[in-house]
Amino acid sequence: MQAIDLQSELAQVRDRVRRYRHSLINEQNTKATLIDPVLRALGWNLEDLDEVQREYKPKSADNPVDYALLILGSPRLFVEAKALNEDMEDRRWANQIMGYAAVAGVEWVVLTNGDEYRLYNSHAAVPVEQKLFRKICVSDEGESVDETLRLLSKLEMEQQNLEGLWNADFIDRQVRQAIESLFGSEPDSSLLNLLRRRLPALSPGDIKRSLHRLQIRFELPPRLAPSSMVGEGEPDRLPVKERGPAGAASVSLQRLSEVGIIELPLALHARYKGKTLQARVEKDGQVTFGGVTYDSLSAAGGFAKGSVIGHEPGHRYPSTNGWAFWYFTDRDGSIRPVDALRQRYTSTLSTLDAG
Incomplete structure (x- = not known):
C-alpha cells in the first residue's frame, strides 16, 4: 500500500469541511469524502478485509458499526461515523458506540462526523463522559490534530501505545481535580491549615481573602504522540513557507x-x-x-x-x-x-x- 502524507491529506479534508459545512451532506458522503481519506493516510487499507471491515457485526444479530479496524484478524478499533453536521455532543452517539464496543469487547472507539474526532476508552470503569481521551477538530489546526490522529494509525494500534498514554492522562486528571477542589469557592480546611503553618503572621481571614483574590489555574501540558509516530528527523510541523498553498x-x-x-x-x-x-x-x-x-x-x-x-x-x-x-x-x-x-x-x- 502506497504511503500517503497525513498533513497533505488533512489540508484537503479541511478544505472539504469548509466547502460542505453548510450543505446537507449525508453520512455516506461524509465517510467517502472526509473519513476514508484520513483512515488511508493513517495506514489502513480500506480495500483489505483483513484490515478494515465496514458495517461490522460480531454476530449476525448485532447492530453494525461503520468501521472495524483489525490487527491480526481481531477488531482493535471501532469507528462510528455521523453526517458532517451532526452534533457530537448528543449523548446518543457515544452511548451507541459504547454498546457496540461492549458486545465485541473492543477497548478503543472513535466517534466522528468527519471534522470532529472523539477517542474513547470503552473499558474504563467511569461514566461515558470520563471515557473520553482525546477530542479534536480536523478543521482546527490549533489543536494537536496530527498527533491525536496518529494515535489511530495502524502502526500505533499494532504497538498498543494507547494504554500507557491513557493511564498517565487518567491519573493526571484525577490529581488535577483533587488539587482544584482545594481551591474552590470555599477553600479546603486542610489547605488553610497548611498555609497558616507556613505563614504564621497572617490571620485565617487574611489567607481566605487572598485565596479568593488569586486566580489559580492548573494546566496540563499537551501530551505529544509517542516517538514512533514521527519519522526520525521529521519536524512535528513544517513552516508555512515550506508547505506551499496546501x-x-x-x-x-x-x-x-x-x-x-x-x-x-x-x-x-x-x-x-x-x-x-x-x-x-x-x-x-x-x-x-x-x-x-x-x-x-x-x-x-x-x-x-x-x-x-x-x-x-x-x-x-x-x-x-x-x-x-x-x-x-x-x-x-x-x-x-x-x-x-x-x-x-x-x-x-x-x-x-x-x-
Missing part, C-alpha cells in the same frame, strides 16, 4: 499581520447560545478574552464557550474551531469569520506561485 491552513495570526492581510490589534466577536462574546487579537498574535491571554483563536473560543455553558470535568475547554467561531469587521464594513483572512492568504500564495 499548507496555508496552518498560517498564524502573526503571519497574517506581517504580510498586511490584517492590522493588529484586531477586535473579534462571536454569538453563542444567545450571548455576545468579545475578544481581541493582540499585536503579538495572541488572543485575549475575559482578561486572559491565549495562544490561539481556538483556545480563546473554547474558553469563551465555557464561560457560557461551563467547562467539562477533566477537560480544559470545549473543542472549538476558532477560525470559524470568531468574527471580525472587515475593511469594507462587512462582518466575516476570521477564516476569511486565512483564505485570502491562501489566494495570495496561489497568485504568487502562478506568477
Whole structure:
C-alpha cells in the first residue's frame, strides 16, 4: 500500500469541511469524502478485509458499526461515523458506540462526523463522559490534530501505545481535580491549615481573602504522540513557507499581520447560545478574552464557550474551531469569520506561485 502524507491529506479534508459545512451532506458522503481519506493516510487499507471491515457485526444479530479496524484478524478499533453536521455532543452517539464496543469487547472507539474526532476508552470503569481521551477538530489546526490522529494509525494500534498514554492522562486528571477542589469557592480546611503553618503572621481571614483574590489555574501540558509516530528527523510541523498553498491552513495570526492581510490589534466577536462574546487579537498574535491571554483563536473560543455553558470535568475547554467561531469587521464594513483572512492568504500564495 502506497504511503500517503497525513498533513497533505488533512489540508484537503479541511478544505472539504469548509466547502460542505453548510450543505446537507449525508453520512455516506461524509465517510467517502472526509473519513476514508484520513483512515488511508493513517495506514489502513480500506480495500483489505483483513484490515478494515465496514458495517461490522460480531454476530449476525448485532447492530453494525461503520468501521472495524483489525490487527491480526481481531477488531482493535471501532469507528462510528455521523453526517458532517451532526452534533457530537448528543449523548446518543457515544452511548451507541459504547454498546457496540461492549458486545465485541473492543477497548478503543472513535466517534466522528468527519471534522470532529472523539477517542474513547470503552473499558474504563467511569461514566461515558470520563471515557473520553482525546477530542479534536480536523478543521482546527490549533489543536494537536496530527498527533491525536496518529494515535489511530495502524502502526500505533499494532504497538498498543494507547494504554500507557491513557493511564498517565487518567491519573493526571484525577490529581488535577483533587488539587482544584482545594481551591474552590470555599477553600479546603486542610489547605488553610497548611498555609497558616507556613505563614504564621497572617490571620485565617487574611489567607481566605487572598485565596479568593488569586486566580489559580492548573494546566496540563499537551501530551505529544509517542516517538514512533514521527519519522526520525521529521519536524512535528513544517513552516508555512515550506508547505506551499496546501499548507496555508496552518498560517498564524502573526503571519497574517506581517504580510498586511490584517492590522493588529484586531477586535473579534462571536454569538453563542444567545450571548455576545468579545475578544481581541493582540499585536503579538495572541488572543485575549475575559482578561486572559491565549495562544490561539481556538483556545480563546473554547474558553469563551465555557464561560457560557461551563467547562467539562477533566477537560480544559470545549473543542472549538476558532477560525470559524470568531468574527471580525472587515475593511469594507462587512462582518466575516476570521477564516476569511486565512483564505485570502491562501489566494495570495496561489497568485504568487502562478506568477
